[in-house]
Amino acid sequence: xxxxxxxxxxxxxxxHVDRPEDLARFLDPACPAVIWQRHAPPEFQSWIDxxxxxxxxxxxxxxxxxxxxxxxxxxxxIAKTPAxxxxxxxxxxxxxxxxxxxxxxxxxxxxxxxNAVTTNACRKFHVxxxxxxxxxxxxxxxxxxGISASGAEPEHIFTVPTGAPILLRGTLAPEQPASGLRHRxxxxxxxxxxRLVLVLDPVTxxxxx
Numbered sequence: 001x002x003x004x005x006x007x008x009x010x011x012x013x014x015x016h017v018d019r020p021e022d023l024a025r026f027l028d029p030a031c032p033a034v035i036w037q038r039h040a041p042p043e044f045q046s047w048i049d050x051x052x053x054x055x056x057x058x059x060x061x062x063x064x065x066x067x068x069x070x071x072x073x074x075x076x077x078i079a080k081t082p083a084x085x086x087x088x089x090x091x092x093x094x095x096x097x098x099x100x101x102x103x104x105x106x107x108x109x110x111x112x113x114x115n116a117v118t119t120n121a122c123r124k125f126h127v128x129x130x131x132x133x134x135x136x137x138x139x140x141x142x143x144x145x146g147i148s149a150s151g152a153e154p155e156h157i158f159t160v161p162t163g164a165p166i167l168l169r170g171t172l173a174p175e176q177p178a179s180g181l182r183h184r185x186x187x188x189x190x191x192x193x194x195r196l197v198l199v200l201d202p203v204t205x206x207x208x209x
Contacts, residue, residue, distance in 0.1 A: 013179045026167045032175040033168045040163040047086035048139045053194040055081050056116035065102045069095045101134045107202035117195040125182035130170035140195030145183040
């Protein structure tokens with residue numbers, strides 16, 4: 001089987017869409033994940049890629065969707081990320097993704113993680129013990145995924161493009177039938193690279209989150 005054939009098979013399992021409204025394909029129980037193909041403005045990508053790592057945020061919070069803009073702005077203030085047009089673009093993009101995801105999942109509350117990553121966090125292929133998750137890597141290598149019916153490491157690994165959100169189904173809402181899709185954070189420890197990763201999870205009960 002050629003790499004081209006495997007790539008097509010992976011695309012069948014993980015559809016790539018061009019419009020945010022097409023993320024609704026994720027609601028199909030047979031869809032384990034979906035990727036929104038998009039590219040960041042060049043000036044923003046240059047800014048985020050060259051920003052000093054100690055100015056990148058590292059935060060985790062559960063919040064009502066209506067608080068997203070104010071809380072994310074505060075997170076950047078705490079990190080001392082310089083205020084500029086590119087930071088404003090990033091805040092608005094996070095807000096837009098959170099609104100789209102909350103609408104899709106019918107969630108009033110979200111768990112937000114916005115982390116600068118330099119280690120091999122979540123380096124093993126796995127399925128998360130959640131209902132659903134949105135991951136968007138703004139800086140550095142994106143989430144990696146592959147298909148393994150046995151649960152072992154996939155033979156062929158694919159990488160989500162930087163800036164492209166991926167929605168992933170978890171074990172609390174398994175796809176039917178099972179696809180064997182697994183994902184991981186790319187191993188970067190020792191490379192000198194720093195990733196900036198946004199993670200959103202729907203929260204049913206904020207008191208228990």
